[in-house]
Amino acid sequence: MSSQPHDIVILGNSFAGLRIAHVLLGDVIPNLPGPKRKFRIVFVAPSDRFYMNISSLRALARPPLVDDERLLPEFLPHFEKYRATAPVEFVQGYAAELDAERRIVIVKRTGDSTETVEVPYDSLIIATGTSTSTTAIKSRPTATAADIRKELHDLAAEIKAASTIAIGGGGTTAVELSSDLREAYPDKRVTIYAGNSGIVSAFPELQRRTVADRLTQKFGITIVNQRVTHTERNPKTGQYDITLAPAEGEATAATVESVDLYISAVGQTPNTGFLPKTVLDERGYVVSDSHLRVTGLAPRVYVTGDASALSAGNLDNVRTHTGALKETLKLELAAETAADESAFLYAVPKLKLPLHHFGVTLGSTGGVGLFNGHRIPSCILRLMKARDASISGAAVMVGGSSFSLKLLVAQVKKEQA
Template identity: 25%
Template sequence: MSATVTVVGGGYGGTAVAKELDDVADVVLVEPRDSFFHNIAALRALVDPAWADRIFLPYDRLLRRGRVVRDHAVRVAPDGVELASGVRLASDFIVLATGSTYPFPAKLDVDDSAAAKERLRTAHEQLAAADRVLLLGAGPVGLELAGEIKAAFPDKAVTIVDPGHDVITGEDLPDEFRAELRRQLAELGVELVLGTTLTAEPVPDPGTLKPFTVTTQSGRTLAADIWFRCFGGSVLTDYLADELAVARQPNGRLDVTPDLRLAGADRVFALGDITAIPEAKKAAAARAHAEVVAANIRTLLEAGSSADLATYQPDEPGIAVPLGPRAGASYARKYGGLLDAATTSQLKGADLLVGEFAELFGLVD
């Protein structure tokens, strides 16, 4: 009989592990959503409804031998996973890949793809009718959303407010990269209001068309018709039980060993945003984690607990920030440093990797 590998979470890392191990184990992928949500392209889907159908990829062709269970994990112990339905999945190996939450529209908090698409379409209609847009947060999400809005609606006024004194602070990136993003944002007509916060959050709900005014701590009054929150991600790992819970830090992230196991749990791995690895939390990192986890489980299946396992080494700092389909900038030290808008469009901006993931999910004939 094959070993059972239970993968908790069907995001970028979890799906990669499940697919890689499908030929050597009985894989069970636990995921509450009915479709994979390609959130890399979510902001494009907000400004262009034609993208909404392209970023929800059904799970039914992902695995050939394994199965996808649509459910929530409520308790994970070293030997099994208990689901919200009451079912318990006895497991030889467990992979924790539950990812992170983030405010709409970068991520969604609904599990049904039809409801999610409707929410995106409603928000699009509200945005299309607005003349002035306020974005809170000058990180990658805020800048990407500003670029998408200006690409789709060049005449809209877009303002970004952030307490930092520059864009994308807190990451090990050179000043020239930030300067290039500021230059392009200025060309697009996006106003940056940096080094200050609002005295109070806007009264309307985010993504709702309703004119309002707000005041910054520096004393400036800003008027807008709609706003979006572009900060505030979090992880959910409170399902850990028994001795596994000691790996959980106060912020919810999990301490992992170099081979991506929880300390003291030889057959429980964790990957992606929920890990405490000091690196940018990106889909690319989750997929790199998945390669190590899948390789190590294969090794353990073949050679047992005495096997030498692969270790994960974080990549050099790098980032791609498209500002719509044709603008943006990237930085990758190993590829020469600052990369221009045309290269950024080739890497990410034009297709936003939709074709690559459609192929992964068996949706390309």
């Protein structure tokens, strides 16, 4: 047996990366068959803290939350309990290049440093996630905890100062941000420019109508089914001039409107620029088989979470991906070779639209959601997320437990004691 440990490098320390690390250390490695082997887990991430970014929208509406330690908790102390299983190390930086032949990730240090470091791996898990153009909502792949806090503070200040706010995009981010803003600032005029697809286009029609009706009737938000094609800040007025494409089916020219603040909530960009284009789809997401083994690279390279082409970009995918990757790692770490297809019992299901498993909050009192096609009561959504935008669940997330109602209730009681 080799005296050298098997290095499992995890790129990213967000939901998917932390979750699979806890599963590896708490379940997979301790239960591998045969003689006990040495392993080492190495995180590569730009920040030494976990970012509870699903709570960022509420923090923008209620700035005191930006400095709440639960929004950016330390993550390494939560791995001390596995010390007897395998050491956990941390390289602060971001993947700049992958040398698959030498099985090395070239990491650029964060900050002003030009230093790079080579991080070798025996197994590699890509959990680098995605970014949005509004970095405070889902920060860029090079941001430190200090960067994230500054971006949140800056945008929260702009929101507080603005009277008219336009939000581009019609997905869950636009819905949750707009309702949070109107709840916190009822005198501000908030408009969603949802594009031709309209509000939450991935939802079934009944839930789409329900969300739209509550936004307009309860929160007084204006929904415009036009797409923002260009934005520019007017140096004379300080306002944002937003150019709107004609509504679908109309032959009119593009129009321009002015608002105090424009916030983009359109789309996500996968943080995969360090990978060869041969392993990415046309959108830049990592291509894998249904067991999350990256297609086109040497064995024992895996992907999980939002960077995967099999992801729908929500927390439920973390659960399904973790289940699939757990099985893959059990098989391939035990045999030290690629597992045959016949050995698998589980696979990541293909994404189907409309979604039948989702939840979107509308302010702090509830929301709209489905679980396996069945309606989730608004009071359950309030307890699980809407009440405090899930910030009470940060300790559950970073500590390695599944995000369940039972655990969340326990965490809320603990904080209120």
